[in-house]
Amino acid sequence: xxxxxxxxxxxxxxxxxxxxxxxxxxxxxxxxxxxxxxxxxxxxxxxxxxxxxxxxxxxxxxxxxxxxxxxxxxxxxxxxxxxxxxxxxxxxxxxxxxxxxxxxxxxxxxxxxxxxxxxxxxxxxxxxxxxxxxxxxxxxxxxxxxxxxxxxxxxxxxxxxxxxxxxxxxxxxxxxxxxxxxxxxxxxxxxxxxxxxxxxxxxxxxxxxxxxxxxxxxxxxxxxxxxxxxxxxxxxxxxxxxxxxxxxxxxxxxxxx
Amino acid sequence: xxxxxxxxxxxxxxxxxxxxxxxxxxxxxxxxxxxxxxxxxxxxxxxxxxxxxxxxxxxxxxxxxxxxxxxxxxxxxxxxxxxxxxxxxxxxxxxxxxxxxxxxxxxxxxxxxxxxxxxxxxxxxxxxxxxxxxxxxxxxxxxxxxxxxxxxxxxxxxxxxxxxxxxxxxxxxxxxxxxxxxxxxxxxxxxxxxxxxxxxxxxxxxxxxxxxxxxxxxxxxxxxxxxxxxxxxxxxxxxxxxxxxxxxxxxxxxxxxxxxxxxxxxxxxxxxxxxxxxxxxxxxxxxxxxxxxxxxxxxxxxxxxxxxxxxxxxxxxxxxxxxxxxxxxxxxxxxxxxxxxxxxxxxxxxxxxxxxxxxxxxxxxxxxxxxxxxxxxxxxxxxxxxxxxxxxxxxxxxxxxxxxxxxxxxxxxxxxxxxxxxxxxxxxxxxxxxxxxxxxxxxxxxxxxxxxxxxxxxxxxxxxxxxxxxxxxxxxxxxxxxxxxxxxxxxxxxxxxxxxxxxxxxxxxxxxxxxxxxxxxxxxxxxxxxxxxxxxxxxxxxxxxxxxxxxxxxxxxxxxxxxxxxxxxxxxxxxxxxxxxxxxxxxxxxxxxxxxxxxxxxxxxxxxxxxxxxxxxxxxxxxxxxxxxxxxxxxxxxxxxxxxxxxxxxxxxxxxxxxxxxxxxxxxxxxxxxxxxxxxxxxxxxxxx
Numbered sequence: 001x002x003x004x005x006x007x008x009x010x011x012x013x014x015x016x017x018x019x020x021x022x023x024x025x026x027x028x029x030x031x032x033x034x035x036x037x038x039x040x041x042x043x044x045x046x047x048x049x050x051x052x053x054x055x056x057x058x059x060x061x062x063x064x065x066x067x068x069x070x071x072x073x074x075x076x077x078x079x080x081x082x083x084x085x086x087x088x089x090x091x092x093x094x095x096x097x098x099x100x101x102x103x104x105x106x107x108x109x110x111x112x113x114x115x116x117x118x119x120x121x122x123x124x125x126x127x128x129x130x131x132x133x134x135x136x137x138x139x140x141x142x143x144x145x146x147x148x149x150x151x152x153x154x155x156x157x158x159x160x161x162x163x164x165x166x167x168x169x170x171x172x173x174x175x176x177x178x179x180x181x182x183x184x185x186x187x188x189x190x191x192x193x194x195x196x197x198x199x200x201x202x203x204x205x206x207x208x209x210x211x212x213x214x215x216x217x218x219x220x221x222x223x224x225x226x227x228x229x230x231x232x233x234x235x236x237x238x239x240x241x242x243x244x245x246x247x248x249x250x251x252x253x254x255x256x257x
Numbered sequence: 258x259x260x261x262x263x264x265x266x267x268x269x270x271x272x273x274x275x276x277x278x279x280x281x282x283x284x285x286x287x288x289x290x291x292x293x294x295x296x297x298x299x300x301x302x303x304x305x306x307x308x309x310x311x312x313x314x315x316x317x318x319x320x321x322x323x324x325x326x327x328x329x330x331x332x333x334x335x336x337x338x339x340x341x342x343x344x345x346x347x348x349x350x351x352x353x354x355x356x357x358x359x360x361x362x363x364x365x366x367x368x369x370x371x372x373x374x375x376x377x378x379x380x381x382x383x384x385x386x387x388x389x390x391x392x393x394x395x396x397x398x399x400x401x402x403x404x405x406x407x408x409x410x411x412x413x414x415x416x417x418x419x420x421x422x423x424x425x426x427x428x429x430x431x432x433x434x435x436x437x438x439x440x441x442x443x444x445x446x447x448x449x450x451x452x453x454x455x456x457x458x459x460x461x462x463x464x465x466x467x468x469x470x471x472x473x474x475x476x477x478x479x480x481x482x483x484x485x486x487x488x489x490x491x492x493x494x495x496x497x498x499x500x501x502x503x504x505x506x507x508x509x510x511x512x513x514x515x516x517x518x519x520x521x522x523x524x525x526x527x528x529x530x531x532x533x534x535x536x537x538x539x540x541x542x543x544x545x546x547x548x549x550x551x552x553x554x555x556x557x558x559x560x561x562x563x564x565x566x567x568x569x570x571x572x573x574x575x576x577x578x579x580x581x582x583x584x585x586x587x588x589x590x591x592x593x594x595x596x597x598x599x600x601x602x603x604x605x606x607x608x609x610x611x612x613x614x615x616x617x618x619x620x621x622x623x624x625x626x627x628x629x630x631x632x633x634x635x636x637x638x639x640x641x642x643x644x645x646x647x648x649x650x651x652x653x654x655x656x657x658x659x660x661x662x663x664x665x666x667x668x669x670x671x672x673x674x675x676x677x678x679x680x681x682x683x684x685x686x687x688x689x690x691x692x693x694x695x696x697x698x699x700x701x702x703x704x705x706x707x708x709x710x711x712x713x714x715x716x717x718x719x720x721x722x723x724x725x726x727x728x729x730x731x732x733x734x735x736x737x738x739x740x741x742x743x744x745x746x747x748x749x750x751x752x753x754x755x756x757x758x759x760x761x762x763x764x765x766x767x768x769x770x771x772x773x774x775x776x777x778x779x780x781x782x783x784x785x786x787x788x789x790x791x792x793x794x795x796x797x798x799x800x801x802x803x804x805x806x807x808x809x810x811x812x813x814x815x816x817x818x819x820x821x822x823x824x825x826x827x828x829x830x831x832x833x834x835x836x837x838x839x840x841x842x843x844x845x846x847x848x849x850x851x852x853x854x855x856x857x858x859x860x861x862x863x864x865x866x867x868x869x870x871x872x873x874x875x876x877x878x879x880x881x882x883x884x885x886x887x888x889x890x891x892x893x894x895x896x897x898x899x900x901x902x903x904x905x906x907x908x909x910x911x912x913x914x915x916x917x918x919x920x921x922x923x924x925x926x927x928x929x930x931x932x933x934x935x936x937x938x939x940x941x942x943x944x945x946x
Contacts (some may be wrong), residue, residue: 183892
């Protein structure tokens with residue numbers, strides 16, 4: 001019987017903790033392209049430290065069940081948790097972020113040493129887990145995380161969050177007349193109005209869409225993807241476009257960068 | 258006078274010779290590593306297997322048709338004449354097939370060699386692809402010249418060249434319509450399942466239809482377009498020759514000179530193309546588009562100088578020169594004006610892309626409207642060329658107006674060697690890009706092939722405008738030739754020696770106009786429905802492969818490319834039967850039942866709607882295609898936006914417009930005109946009403 005390394009993956013689309021004998025690239029392809037069960041689509045997941053344990057989740061049992069099939073092929077997935085997984089893990093156990101395209105090309109992204117500073121202008125955030133609103137804000141990513149996880153000013157508070165900052169292009173500085181360019185957002189007039197409201201009303205955030213599909217073209221990632229809980233925040237920034245094109249061409253093509 | 262025909266024959270030999278030498282040069286280039294060669298072999302095998310099936314079907318049709326021609330004309334005239342028409346018919350189909358086969362063979366060898374050459378930069382890659390494309394252009398011109406001149410040298414009868422032209426037209430109809438159905442079936446199916454449903458990029462080797470898609474580029478755009486222009490080239494020449502034989506004021510050598518003047522023009526055009534091809538150069542960092550356009554313009558100028566010199570030296574009536582130049586200049590201008598409506602940063606394309614944000618319905622309405630507008634400048638160009646050619650020639654005491662129109666058509670098509678070379682370059686670089694992707698070549702290679710491909714798309718758009726306009730003038734000349742044939746038949750049968758009058762007050766004429774007018778729309782519908790039916794079958798096949806073999810998408814299993822290739826080929830050929838039957842049989846039914854005037858009116862109706870539909874579909878399709886590309890390049894929301902989704906719908910609608918129905922209409926009206934001209938003497942004698 002072949003020996004396979006056991007991996008622990010924290011999926012964000014949908015939120016789940018999964019044990020698997022597939023490598024991150026194999027798991028990404030399997031997860032996005034699917035099998036006979038026809039589950040498929042864009043995927044975002046973190047590779048976790050396989051030695052991470054918590055009393056809140058039956059990780060040990062999941063890993064125990066993660067054994068090869070009778071024909072010797074690796075076990076592709078054992079679901080350990082399918083909800084509230086993010087809030088129960090330690091962010092220190094996260095190794096790497098993987099962005100998977102719809103057709104199963106996987107890109108590994110290392111965590112940044114320091115989170116990016118706010119460069120000014122308006123911001124657009126797609127919350128990925130545990131809830132999925134699309135939000136515009138005057139706050140930079142660090143302040144936005146602080147507002148919704150650590151020091152909320154309303155009754156709404158999340159125990160942990162994964163969100164992405166998306167590009168606004170010219171709309172970040174000129175919401176009324178800025179060119180849309182290659183921003184593919186639906187209902188662009190509503191988005192403009194929400195951004196204008198941030199400038200004309202005394203508010204820091206405004207919801208653009210209550211339930212927005214948490215998938216988006218990766219080319220829209222601006223400062224990157226953020227995952228945080230009440231203890232701290234971790235940031236994952238995409239490499240520059242030229243690096244992606246020269247070193248990760250297949251992913252770059254599939255991601256329509 | 259025979260010396261001119263001999264020279265023209267030798268010009269054909271030279272063109273074919275240069276094509277063979279160029280072919281061998283292309284084949285000697287580096288075919289790349291094992292993976293690249295394997296991918297190229299899939300495409301080559303698929304293309305050859307389709308051509309084999311097409312030519313087998315054509316051979317059976319040609320034999321049956323030639324027997325009918327031999328019997329009918331053997332009875333109506335003499336057995337020798339019948340046999341001659343039958344033999345020239347087969348010879349025409351054979352020459353066109355050989356040109357198409359040569360062009361496509363070098364295209365499927367040039368594609369992989371272009372992608373390998375792209376590793377060294379744009380200059381070597383362009384050289385390989387353009388030289389490969391020039392094989393099609395030179396082979397087409399050379400074989401047409403060889404065939405026409407040989408027949409005229411042997412028989413001394415322009416009518417025999419008509420048989421040659423009819424054979425070439427039948428092949429063109431099957432090759433163009435079949436290739437168009439094939440290429441769009443594969444393209445649409447590959448895109449709808451691959452890009453839309455599964456999300457894999459263009460030319461991804463995991464797509465089971467990717468090889469069929471690349472094969473389609475060759476059979477549709479190389480073999481199909483080559484056969485189409487071959488057909489127009491020969492048809493325009495033979496129409497002008499027939500009109501030359503009917504010139505009333507000439508006799509002896511002068512009569513022969515004006516009969517063979519179209520052959521002399523073709524000879525000069527082939528020399529001009531040979532020189533022009535040498536002038537197309539691209540340096541590192543240059544874009545190939547301007548080089549291709551420069552080649553076309555320089556070839557046109559060289560040809561104009563040659564014709565002027567010939568007319569002045571040989572003492573040919575200058576009216577023939579003006580008619581030639583009218584056609585030549587109009588053809589070039591019309592070719593470039595189609596670029597205005599389909600160019601990727603031109604106002605019609607930008608506006609269509611812009612309104613796409615409001616949904617696919619508005620995209621369709623806007624693109625269709627611009628397609629309709631695009632008809633106007635081309636038709637005005639055709640009208641101007643026709644009127645200038647007619648009146649300049651009619652003012653002459655040597656030639657007459659209709660001969661002038663025929664000469665204008667030849668003038669337009671004389672530089673086809675250059676035009677077809679630029680056109681065939683398009684699918685070669687398109688394939689090169691696909692092979693670079695499928696064989697996992699470096700990003701630099703893909704970038705070079707991308708630059709080459711962009712120029713290829715523009716060249717294709719210009720060629721389509723040129724081909725349609727040329728076909729328009731050709732069929733106008735054929736129309737006159739038909740009237741002339743009817744007139745001569747009436748004289749032979751002892752009837753009233755008056756030119757045929759087609760009056761709209763005659764109910765048979767009105768009926769003929771209407772019947773002719775509905776034929777191009779019917780033909781378009783049949784070919785486009787074939788695309789949707791065939792694409793449906795292929796979509797099911799691709800889905801089945803993805804469903805039953807999950808390893809294909811995971812990259813652990815190779816798709817079954819062969820099944821998709823076979824499916825596309827078999828369905829395309831089956832779909833051809835009814836449209837081809839209509840093209841040949843409808844004019845005969847109208848002629849034998851309703852008479853010669855009604856058939857003339859039928860042709861008139863078919864020519865008018867045929868040209869309008871062809872221009873509309875070619876330009877609207879190209880416009881939708883480029884509107885999508887404009888959005889994809891980062892405008893109005895870019896990829897994934899609502900504008901992009903709507904523009905993809907527009908592009909999908911436009912695909913069978915521009916690559917299946919639109920370009921096939923040229924051939925349809927040429928075939929119907931040739932059938933009518935060929936059978937004119939019999940129809941004049943035997944008709945019910």
